[in-house]
Amino acid sequence: MDESLETVLVAFDEDRGVGTLTMHRPDALNALNAQLRADIVAGLELLEERNEETDGVALRAVVLEGAGEKAFCAGADVGGFSDESAGGSSARSHYDVIREFPAPVVAKIDGYCLGGGLETALACDFRLASEGSTFGFPEVSLGILPGAGGVQYVSKLASPAVAKELAMTGDHISATRADEEGIINHVYADDEFDDAVDEFVTDLAGQAPLAVQAIKQSADMAVHSGLEEGIAYDYQLFKRLLETEDHAEGAAAFAEDREPEFDGK
Numbered sequence: 001m002d003e004s005l006e007t008v009l010v011a012f013d014e015d016r017g018v019g020t021l022t023m024h025r026p027d028a029l030n031a032l033n034a035q036l037r038a039d040i041v042a043g044l045e046l047l048e049e050r051n052e053e054t055d056g057v058a059l060r061a062v063v064l065e066g067a068g069e070k071a072f073c074a075g076a077d078v079g080g081f082s083d084e085s086a087g088g089s090s091a092r093s094h095y096d097v098i099r100e101f102p103a104p105v106v107a108k109i110d111g112y113c114l115g116g117g118l119e120t121a122l123a124c125d126f127r128l129a130s131e132g133s134t135f136g137f138p139e140v141s142l143g144i145l146p147g148a149g150g151v152q153y154v155s156k157l158a159s160p161a162v163a164k165e166l167a168m169t170g171d172h173i174s175a176t177r178a179d180e181e182g183i184i185n186h187v188y189a190d191d192e193f194d195d196a197v198d199e200f201v202t203d204l205a206g207q208a209p210l211a212v213q214a215i216k217q218s219a220d221m222a223v224h225s226g227l228e229e230g231i232a233y234d235y236q237l238f239k240r241l242l243e244t245e246d247h248a249e250g251a252a253a254f255a256e257d258r259e260p261e262f263d264g265k
């Protein structure tokens, strides 16, 4: 399956169950306008339809990347900047759709990752970056703040001091610093980047998909709840997973000393 929306390319690798969305406005460094935001949502919906063709889980992981050599995404489109183009419309924003998407979404960051582009990456489950990538919140230079939770995320992942530094100065930081601060998961040498991301995603896509979905919900819960409430929630997820065929398969594979084959049932 290879489909082109106006500003997003959609691909699906059936063997691995991996979908790829490529934000495709390279001349504007993949800046988010209303069309691109809508196409990210539409692309995710197209990928999710793959699950309708199987009684298990066909879509195991999604990679979100930017087209061109320079940027993952340079933030909201400054040319047509408005509440609507940045994500403040009444429609469900692409940030929410990524956050709530059942399969894990991996931001593959190669180049500038700024403003709403960084917030898009922060809404993803994983952020993998090439060494030459840079991160920042330039909003303050436009007299605004990151409006899709950027300061909140960075305060939790790194610290309030790092969030304030990024958002109040508008300075860019390197991928190495972003990694040290816990804002991204991994940084890779530029010439190893594609292979390293491929390996990470293939491994992720091979895990038991219902367990992966439940872990995504659990981690989300951890951000919103107190420890006791979170543990009670996890126990409910755990009991549900005990009933799945994937659990039986994982246990059988362990006993038989072989690799498990998970169907998402």
Ligand code: CO8
Pocket (backbone or CB within 6 Å): 027, 028, 029, 031, 032, 074, 075, 076, 077, 078, 079, 086, 087, 088, 112, 114, 115, 116, 117, 138, 139, 142, 145, 146, 147, 148
């Ligand atoms: N919007 C529109 N066009 C852009 C953007 C952008 N954000 N960024 C770059 N471009 C365009 C440039 O205008 C240029 O176009 P052209 O070739 O037609 O002149 C092309 O991309 C290449 O850019 P540069 O020539 O500037 O490339 P450089 O390598 O010299 O610089 C930078 C790269 C540093 C990334 C620079 O382009 C830049 O600073 N861009 C603007 C970054 C920015 O301010 N982003 C917006 C932040 S605000 C935001 O994201 C708000 C989110 C709020 C969410 C709220 C939800 C409710």
